[in-house]
Amino acid sequence: MGQNIIAVLNIGLFMLIPLIIGYVSFKKALPTTEDFFVQGRTMGGVAVFFTVAATWWSAFAFLGSNAFFYTVGPVYWTALAWNCFFGFLYYLIGKRVWFYGKKNNYITPSNFFEDQYGSKTLSIIISIVMLLFTLPYLQIQLSGGAYLIEVASGGLIPFRLGALLFYAVIIVYVWAGGLRAVAWTDIFYGVLLFFGMVYAGFYVAGYAGGPAQLFQTLRQTSPEVLTLPGPTGRFGVMMWVSMFIITPIGAFMGPQLWTRMYAVKSPRLFNLMPFLLGFAAIAYVGSMLVGNAGIVLQPGVEPADRILPVMLLRFAPFALSSLLLACGAAAAMSSANSFIHGMAAVYTMDFHKEYVNKNIDQKGLVWVGRWTILIFALIAYFMSIFIPGLLVTIGLVALSGTAQVIVPTAGALFWKRSNAPGAIAGLLTGIILLCLFTFIPAINPPFGMHGGLFSLIANAVVFIVVTLATPARSESLLNKVSAEQAEFSEKYA
């Protein structure tokens, strides 16, 4: 009991440090939407890398990955490739989005679509899609963090109270410091979670005789866990490919990453991000080792998302396990803060300013953003209580939703013939199919692929067909788009 209380105090300390950072960033804050939502487009290199990486790595990665290796085989190992893909997207698309954002003063994703396609309707649909599908992803962060607190405290702090604590801490510092607070705390969180993921894996694998002995054991006792489709038979090659496509695209298209594209100070950083983000993928070795070691050392843990905290508490010295669990909490918190902030930006600028109060001043908008942070987090809190499910399972649905936005984004950046009717038709097709696959179990996508991937393909096909069947964008708009694309090509790599 005493040790569990000390573990809780350790986790409390790792929540206190961000509050201090949040206070410091609050002192630098300006009462403008540009400062609160995109840090005045002045975010430097270190902050950009860590806030992108920490936002990208969430409870989905820290806890969910271990659970997947533990229960369904090696399919999550496609994460090495998807991390590289995510980094490459940040260069290929992120740099262009940054450029257009700076040139045209965009704050939210919908600003981009309204300006590039000349369509208010499309921008509203995208805002709704982003809000609806980011909410479940926010939910799993609160769930992941609450699991950690409950396990670490030996039940002293139950799940519901743990989720509430997470919610409260995030609200305070995001409220105070906006994106600056989020980015600075993410530097702290990013270092913790990278260290935590790698160290936990090698530490736990040591109890199975080290990685080589671990896999020799599994080879003898459970060879089905070492190849696709894994022990359940449901996670084969097509799921490997589906997750590779959906996960990075879905995360990349969330409002939290859009603000991080707009906020960057120097374009040169985009050139380096593929290498940095790709290199950081090696942290998944830790999850791979934890999940596989769990099969040998601690079979039968339910729900499987708890395998890491359960094993740490059993095998690691107390001080180490509470530190590593705090790293897990860091993963969840560093993502949750970004999602809440990104969603608040979308509601405040795309809905409140446009439809509730057109005459509101900058200071008023910042306050609307703050209250929105509170409300969205509260909704996610109740979802975490009443809608259970494996973190990766829920996460894939959420990512599949936001992933649909890549089609009109790529269309705007690389295909001058693209237009709003095509974008709208494709987007609605993808979303409707995704909802059908998610809520009606009898309807399954073909070839064993994830419903999100099939929806994305359908989205792209409909986008192309409807675009070609409808008139192109206006000449004046196309001239503007062409001029901007030419300027980008000339000035940037």
Place this chain on the structure above:
Amino acid sequence: MAKEQKKYPLRTALFVLIIITFMIMEFPGAFFFNRIDPMLFGLPFIYGFNIIMWAVMCVLFLIGYLTSWGKGADFKEE
């Protein structure tokens, strides 16, 4: 008359190699490496092979950065 777009052979080569590497790591590569043997670095082949390809990808990305993604190391961005 439209301004002629400059060609960057190194950029094209980099993008082609990156796409090929992704194909090896995903599709159709998954059909090849989905096995236990031979073990690499003490890990099943599916794990060890992907670590090697990850390293290849990191090298490609580093070359991309150092050459301003094919526009040459001397290219100056604003």
